[in-house]
Amino acid sequence: MEKKNLIIDQRMREIEKEKLRQLGYNLIELKQNHDIYPEISSHVDIFTCKIGDKIITEPTQYNQIKSNINQEYDLERGTERIEAKYPYDIKYNVCIIGKIALHNFNYTDTKIKEELIKQGYELINTTQGYTNCSIAVIDNNSAIVTDKGLCKILQKHNVDVLYLNYEPDIKLLDSNNSYSNKKGFIGGCISRIDNNIIVFGDLNKIDINGGIRQFIKQRKLTLIDFEGLDVIDYGGVID
Numbered sequence: 001m002e003k004k005n006l007i008i009d010q011r012m013r014e015i016e017k018e019k020l021r022q023l024g025y026n027l028i029e030l031k032q033n034h035d036i037y038p039e040i041s042s043h044v045d046i047f048t049c050k051i052g053d054k055i056i057t058e059p060t061q062y063n064q065i066k067s068n069i070n071q072e073y074d075l076e077r078g079t080e081r082i083e084a085k086y087p088y089d090i091k092y093n094v095c096i097i098g099k100i101a102l103h104n105f106n107y108t109d110t111k112i113k114e115e116l117i118k119q120g121y122e123l124i125n126t127t128q129g130y131t132n133c134s135i136a137v138i139d140n141n142s143a144i145v146t147d148k149g150l151c152k153i154l155q156k157h158n159v160d161v162l163y164l165n166y167e168p169d170i171k172l173l174d175s176n177n178s179y180s181n182k183k184g185f186i187g188g189c190i191s192r193i194d195n196n197i198i199v200f201g202d203l204n205k206i207d208i209n210g211g212i213r214q215f216i217k218q219r220k221l222t223l224i225d226f227e228g229l230d231v232i233d234y235g236g237v238i239d
Contacts (some may be wrong), residue, residue, distance in 0.1 A: 005069050006193070007055075009042045009234035011173050015226060016200055023193065025239070028068040033060055036084050038175035039182050043088035043235025045132040046082065049092045050238050051101075054163040058082055058092055058109075076167045079110040095187070096121065100157055102150070104129040108140070126153060135184035137192060139219055144212060146186050162215045168206035171232045184233025191236045198224045201231030 003026040008017070010029035017027055032041040040046045047058040048065075052076045057065055062077040067120060069075065082089045085109045094103040094112055101121045105113060116123060128134055128150055135145040136152070144162045145151050151163040170184030189200050190212075197216050199206075203225040207213055216223050 002071050004239060005071065005073055007044050007048055007065060007238045009044060011042060011177055012200070012234055013226075013229070013232075015229070019198075019224065019226075020193075020237075022197070024083055025193075025222060026068075026070045028065055030061055033082075035060075036082060037091050039172040039180050040089065040235065043165065043188065043233075044238050045093055045188060045235040046089060047092055048238050049078075049094050049096075049109070049112050049132075051096065051112065051121070052119050054115060054119075055238060056092070056109065056112050056115060076111065076115075078112065084200065086146075087129045091131050093132045095131040095135045095137065097135070097137050097143055097154070097159055100124055100159075102126050102131045102135070102153065104131075122157075124153060124157065126150065130185065131188045133233070135185045136190040138197065138221070140190070142215070142219060144186055144215065162211060164211070166208055168208075169231065169232050170206060171201075173232065179230075184231075188233030188235045189231050192221070193237065196222045196224050198237075199226075199231065200234055201225065201229045202227050203231075206231050 004144050006025035007028045030042040047061045049056050056076050056078045058083050080091050082091050091109040102124045103117050105125050134147045142160045146164045151161050154161045170189050172180040172182050172184045174180040191198050
């Protein structure tokens with residue numbers, strides 16, 4: 001059987017890459033873009049946005065992804081390049097849950113906005129630009145967040161939200177692949193692939209009261225994590 005494609009940060013640890021391969025994925029590793037700060041320079045959620053079955057990719061990463069896919073893939077080049085300075089690095093960082101899309105739409109890539117409207121998504125404007133970083137999407141109506149403002153917005157739109165009222169210890173990688181002084185986001189370290197929820201590290205390191213584990217278990221999803229490893233924000237993955 002031909003393996004499915006999965007876009008990941010090239011800096012992911014080998015043990016995590018191997019697990020994803022075992023799940024049946026062909027890994028497409030994003031190379032670092034040195035026009036933006038190191039911590040997010042190869043983050044999947046900074047350079048790609050999946051809308052339905054279509055993946056829209058920031059122009060500098062398009063050719064690399066295109067050349068590494070091994071099967072039919074609905075891939076399209078985005079209109080705008082990201083830039084180093086916030087908020088011009090958030091253009092592809094749209095969070096999609098069910099049929100709603102959350103972002104600061106003043107800065108969203110034009111092609112993404114067009115595709116969202118074309119596919120009938122409800123666009124919810126937020127002041128938080130890093131919406132996809134900030135929200136761990138568990139299913140079409142469930143999410144985990146640490147941002148109180150986003151929590152209220154999601155609840156208002158009838159999304160079942162687990163709000164973490166503490167700052168989880170999520171690492172980011174710097175230019176030397178060492179831990180940065182900056183803190184990572186919940187959406188970048190927890191990803192859903194098929195019926196699996198993957199935590200890039202040991203869930204116990206960020207799940208202080210067991211609430212995350214319970215939230216996932218209630219939805220009858222399989223939890224995959226990596227015992228003993230620090231939790232790292234790679235900007236999630238896209239299949």
